[in-house]
Amino acid sequence: MRSGLTLTVFDIVVGGDFVGRYQTEPCVAIDCLFCASGQGWILGSEGERAAVVPYRPGRAYVMAAPRGAHGYYDVPLGSRFKGIDIRVDMEFWGRLGAGDLLNTLTDGHPLHSASSEETWVGVLPVPPELLAHAKALFDSAMSDSGDLVLEARALDIIDMAISELREAQPATLAAPRDRRQLKQARDAMTSDLGRAWTIEALAREVGLSQKRLKSGFRNMYGTAVYAYLQEQRLMEAQRMLQTGEMSVTEIAYSVGYNSASHFSRLFVRRFGVQPSKVRCLVVQEAGNL
Numbered sequence: 001m002r003s004g005l006t007l008t009v010f011d012i013v014v015g016g017d018f019v020g021r022y023q024t025e026p027c028v029a030i031d032c033l034f035c036a037s038g039q040g041w042i043l044g045s046e047g048e049r050a051a052v053v054p055y056r057p058g059r060a061y062v063m064a065a066p067r068g069a070h071g072y073y074d075v076p077l078g079s080r081f082k083g084i085d086i087r088v089d090m091e092f093w094g095r096l097g098a099g100d101l102l103n104t105l106t107d108g109h110p111l112h113s114a115s116s117e118e119t120w121v122g123v124l125p126v127p128p129e130l131l132a133h134a135k136a137l138f139d140s141a142m143s144d145s146g147d148l149v150l151e152a153r154a155l156d157i158i159d160m161a162i163s164e165l166r167e168a169q170p171a172t173l174a175a176p177r178d179r180r181q182l183k184q185a186r187d188a189m190t191s192d193l194g195r196a197w198t199i200e201a202l203a204r205e206v207g208l209s210q211k212r213l214k215s216g217f218r219n220m221y222g223t224a225v226y227a228y229l230q231e232q233r234l235m236e237a238q239r240m241l242q243t244g245e246m247s248v249t250e251i252a253y254s255v256g257y258n259s260a261s262h263f264s265r266l267f268v269r270r271f272g273v274q275p276s277k278v279r280c281l282v283v284q285e286a287g288n289l
Helices: 090-095 099-104 128-142 147-167 176-191 199-206 210-221 225-243 248-254 260-271 275-287
Strands: 005-013 018-023 027-035 039-043 049-054 059-065 070-075 080-089 112-115 120-124
Touching: 005 128, 005 147, 027 090, 027 128, 027 147, 049 112, 059 147, 080 090, 080 128, 080 147, 090 099, 099 147, 120 147, 128 147, 176 199, 176 210, 176 225, 199 210, 199 225, 210 225, 225 248, 225 260, 225 275, 248 260, 248 275, 260 275
Parallel strands: none
Antiparallel strands: 005 080, 018 070, 027 059, 027 080, 039 049, 039 070, 059 120, 112 120
């Protein structure tokens, strides 16, 4: 669209296993996925697989690679891959006033998903406003709208991403001695969202006192333990609704809510729409393919 700013839109059905290696120039990339499956791997400095990034529908990813990124992708046969990729080179990123953010993108950042020595990947919250902008940009690009329209919509999404990255920064650093256990606590919750977690059980599992767990988690991830768990549950529920494979009640139970009505209230508060409506729209779209 202009020097340092590139947009790619894609809507493909994979006709064979889509496996390969990727390499990018130094950039910050923002990807919004409407339909997706499979996964990617970030490679470390020695060419090893340093971290995995699951591809999931309804998610927005930010990849910061100031020295370029290397990795592999693996998308299964017959899957649909649909979304947008906005890529900003480092000079343009600096001109947007976001150069200082790169120093804060560590594994302690609340939005962190995967990283290596040179590459950081985070998963952004996807409020209705961001999703609406992403879909409008996709539709505009597919209909050959003018460059200025595409650029304006891309810059809106970049601005939202920068705001989310800034707002999610933790206020202070957790004690170095506790960082490993706090990361274990975060990973334990996200790997088993359906479990009825308590502070007592989580603290015991990672070897911290309840006080150090609660204060350290807030310092390291910028939010309380239960608030973080609820956000991850609702994000996963949104992803599951996008597949249209399970009922709202089944999804509520699978991510740790014993009451479908309570889950629905939390979902509406977070995303501004009933979960049943999200699922109906997905099923309707699948029927029109």
